[in-house]
Amino acid sequence: MDHEKPAACVLDASTYVGFWILKGLLNRGYTVHAAIQMKGSETDIVKKIKEMERVEERLSVFSVDILDYHSILVALKGCSALFCCLDCPDGYDDLIVDLEVRGAINVVEACAQTDSMQKIVFTSSLTAAIWRENICSQTDVDERFWSDQDFCRKMKLWYALAKTLSEQAAWALAMDRMLNMVSVNAGLVVGPAVAQQNPCSTMSYLKGAAEMFENGVLAVVDVKFLADVHIRAFEDSSTIGRYFCFNQIVHTEEEAVKLVETLSPLLSSQPKYECQGSEAYAERLRTKKLNKLVEGTA
Numbered sequence: 001m002d003h004e005k006p007a008a009c010v011l012d013a014s015t016y017v018g019f020w021i022l023k024g025l026l027n028r029g030y031t032v033h034a035a036i037q038m039k040g041s042e043t044d045i046v047k048k049i050k051e052m053e054r055v056e057e058r059l060s061v062f063s064v065d066i067l068d069y070h071s072i073l074v075a076l077k078g079c080s081a082l083f084c085c086l087d088c089p090d091g092y093d094d095l096i097v098d099l100e101v102r103g104a105i106n107v108v109e110a111c112a113q114t115d116s117m118q119k120i121v122f123t124s125s126l127t128a129a130i131w132r133e134n135i136c137s138q139t140d141v142d143e144r145f146w147s148d149q150d151f152c153r154k155m156k157l158w159y160a161l162a163k164t165l166s167e168q169a170a171w172a173l174a175m176d177r178m179l180n181m182v183s184v185n186a187g188l189v190v191g192p193a194v195a196q197q198n199p200c201s202t203m204s205y206l207k208g209a210a211e212m213f214e215n216g217v218l219a220v221v222d223v224k225f226l227a228d229v230h231i232r233a234f235e236d237s238s239t240i241g242r243y244f245c246f247n248q249i250v251h252t253e254e255e256a257v258k259l260v261e262t263l264s265p266l267l268s269s270q271p272k273y274e275c276q277g278s279e280a281y282a283e284r285l286r287t288k289k290l291n292k293l294v295e296g297t298a
Helices: 016-027 044-055 069-076 094-112 149-154 158-176 199-205 209-214 223-235 253-262 288-296
Strands: 007-011 031-037 059-064 079-084 119-125 181-186 188-190 219-222 241-245
Touching: 007 016, 007 069, 016 031, 016 044, 016 079, 016 223, 031 044, 031 069, 044 059, 059 069, 069 079, 069 094, 079 094, 079 223, 094 119, 094 158, 119 158, 119 223, 149 158, 158 181, 158 199, 181 223, 188 199, 188 223, 188 253, 219 223, 223 241, 223 288, 241 288
Parallel strands: 007 031, 007 079, 031 059, 079 119, 119 181, 181 241, 188 219
Antiparallel strands: none
8 A cells, every 4th residue: 555645735726737737646646735826706727626625635725825925834834845836827027027036935935934845846937948149059958058037128028037037036045945946947838728728828938939939949848748747856856956848849830830720719810930931940959857757757
């Protein structure tokens, strides 16, 4: 008989990625604290989580405010893992950037004050690594790279800036507090009903999509695979640092057209995501660390 699984907190469980991590944890036998930021009317995902809580004894829902440190502490109590999935459902601007950074700092500090905490798995983005003035100057782009903050500000790439600054802030504080943390830098997330349940984050990620495509750094990841990687990253004691996570690099016209179809109706009227002719652009992203994690825990 398996030993009882530890409790894990997913914050924010009402995000698209957070919800799939929550489902994955429950399927693996974990007790889950679903920490939800309540903003306005309930979304379909929030309604689903509350319905699940009524029938799933291993699921507890907590209402949190990422700017309210004490509400985070309550949700984390007794948890061995935190899956931190901060995202703004209404899209990104310069003000949201600051909010997400402050939230990340509060969450990591709360983890430092939670005695049972063993590991933080921080959801970040490939956009925190790929953006710089000369985006095409590097042959390979891997976990050592960070997006240039000044370039993101100049081009108004607010989503990329938020993910870059919040991840850097989380890393700085986690190291200062000697916390065990890994980050998962996800590609563009696709999956069931993503266009309906995650429209603003999807479009925020795709700001500058043509440049990403032409420079071989436009990558997509299936949400179920992404959630699985998060849980593996917690369960594997050897994980360390950042992990690029994607299933495919979109680098041909045919793949670009398929992506547009996948995200319909979000991109149905935006042919600019296609390229002319049949040229295939070089793939620049590398995932050696991800491959080792997935193969090592298969």
